[in-house]
Amino acid sequence: MTRTLLRSGLKPRVVYLIIVLLLVVGGILTEYVVGMAKQRAAQIRSMEATALLASMRAQLETEVNSVLYLSRSLTTFVSAYPDSSPERWYELSREIIGDAPLVRNIGLAPDNVMQFVYPLEGNEAVIGLDYRTNKEQWPAVEEAIISGKMKLAGPVNLIQGGQGVIARAPIHYRHGTARHYWGLASIVLDFDTLMNKSGIKETASGFEIAIRGRDGTGETGDIFFGDRAVFVDPVAKMQIFFPGGVWVIAANPIHGINASVIWMRLTAWGLLAVLAGLIMLMYRLYRLAHHQSNTDSLTGEANRRSLMHRAEHLAQLYPRSGIGFALLFIDLNHFKAVNDTHGHHMGDLLLIAAARRLRDNCRATDTLARNGGDEFILLQPGVGLEDVRRLAAKLEQLMANPFEIAGLELSISASVGYAVFPNESNDCETVISLADSRMYARKRKKKALEQRGRQDDIEEVVVVE
Known part of the structure; x- marks a missing residue:
């Protein structure tokens, strides 16, 4: 190419301009290809992240919903027998926890004052808790009472230590034709164990994972798991539905979407730079040889x-x-x-x-x-x-x-x-x-x-x- 340019009689600055234009065209093509690769990489990463989140969501929903389903037997029993004794509550609670290793404890709070907890060992501090005086937990309890439905709260810091996800269900009973409020049933899931059994970690398969929606508030809720930056521009996110609450889980590549694309761009521009250097070198060498061949x-x-x-x-x-x-x-x-x-x-x-x-x-x-x-x-x-x-x-x-x-x-x-x-x-x-x-x-x-x-x-x- 340089030989043709010289023979055409073009001045060196014109030749250099042509080389620059060729590099500009090469750069545009490079960016076009890199852009397509970036788009394709983003699609692939999005599909990978979506598949990963779908698996985590399914496992998490399964774990939580299975436990909550078992807990309904306790609330149904108390609703049918509001005057039942703690001994009967104990038997039912033992059956529930025996089939649900995620359950940290089960509690009953007649008139919103915790009077029963199973197992008692390690949870003694919760006995006598009056939800109405607990500023951290009362808003969620009050919401459950008003709605009359089970509500998900947490993760919260538990009085007995650690973090837990609490599902609270108001219990009502009938006396004649009247419907009366009995109190509150709560089932506490160990948060760390729930995350582990669901396969949810802050980093998994090359992605950063984060969850928001404390107290089941969904997209507007606080982030309680993972890095807040994940939600800035996640490649994938989806909702996790529970009775009375929604969480949102999101994922982003650990090295960013463009990590591989950046290397591709650097490689392409590096090759263009090498090509430009070779063309310039060939041109300079040819000019030198041309000068020497025409000069004494x-x-x-x-x-x-x-x-x-x-x-x-x-x-x-x-x-x-x-x-x-x-x-x-x-x-x-x-x-x-x-x-x-x-x-x-x-x-x-x-x-x-x-x-x-x-x-x-x-x-x-x-x-x-x-x-x-x-x-x-x-x-x-x-x-x-x-x-x-x-x-x-x-x-x-x-x-x-x-x-x-x-x-x-x-x-x-x-x-x-x-x-x-x-x-x-x-x-x-x-x-x-x-x-x-x-x-x-x-x-x-x-x-x-x-x-x-x-x-x-x-x-x-x-x-x-």
Whole structure:
């Protein structure tokens, strides 16, 4: 992709912009996929949480309702026999607790004063409790009396210690046609044992569990089990129904709904970042390789390949632009003597200085290239035959001026050959060949003149016909 972008002639900032746009598109697609995965994960977690809560609710309702069903036998008996003795209450209570290990105690409170509790051992403190004077429990008791139905209270802190869920049922009896209030029957379930037998824990199967609805008040009730934060945005919640009360149970993933999705997003963005880095690296490496393949490593100017490419490009544009170009081949004379006398390092410094001098006397639109060894090529768009003759003479005079390098004065000269497109040929290869041959002809002529000692004539001869 980067190779195509470079060949298209786009500037680096445009290429970078395209890469950024690709990353933006990739980011949008990533977020879309992550969003779908998030939605799917939420659905799965919601189904898992719903199934977990349904199981807990069923077990909890079963445990509580089975006990409350057994307790009805006591209230029915007292209602039928309001004058029955504590001995009979004892026998019935023993039967109920024997079949219901969740029951912590059973109590009877004639006229709202606790007078009987089974088992008595460990519950002695509750005997004599007057509900009317107990600020914590009286509201629930009063509600049960007013409604005439069983009411669920709790979890509450029990006088005898620990926490319990209390189901209270008002007992009424008939005397003739009149219906009279006898008192209150209560059955206390051990809260911790109830939670354990129902399989309810604060964390279960990767979820946090919480329950609200103290005293059976449902959604508006206090949270009495688990963390309050679970109810902020639960993935699942449902109601638990008891006689005379409702609890609400909710669940949230321990690590949040988006825990796995966050890792997916981080992975996706990480891959995009790596991809972006690789693309940028490939682009930079290609630009470096492209620059090196088109640049002379010693002088920093263009190389022959780069110059030829531009010449061919200008030749292709000529039918539309009408702009031709001149090619000047420049060969340095006496350069080998500098290498032999002062070493190749000094020769390299001389080449760099010669390239700098040529570049300083070129236009910004010109292309200067090193052709290898001690040869340079200058490409000048929009230059005709008359102008190029004068330029050739100027370059020879320019290179004849001594060079000051590393404290030494080095003198060389130059031989320049040229050709103009399309004045002399409309074929790019022919123009190159013609300029090259003229340069070598000029070099031979200057050498011959030097050998005959006619250095003054060299200054007057400009080109070879």
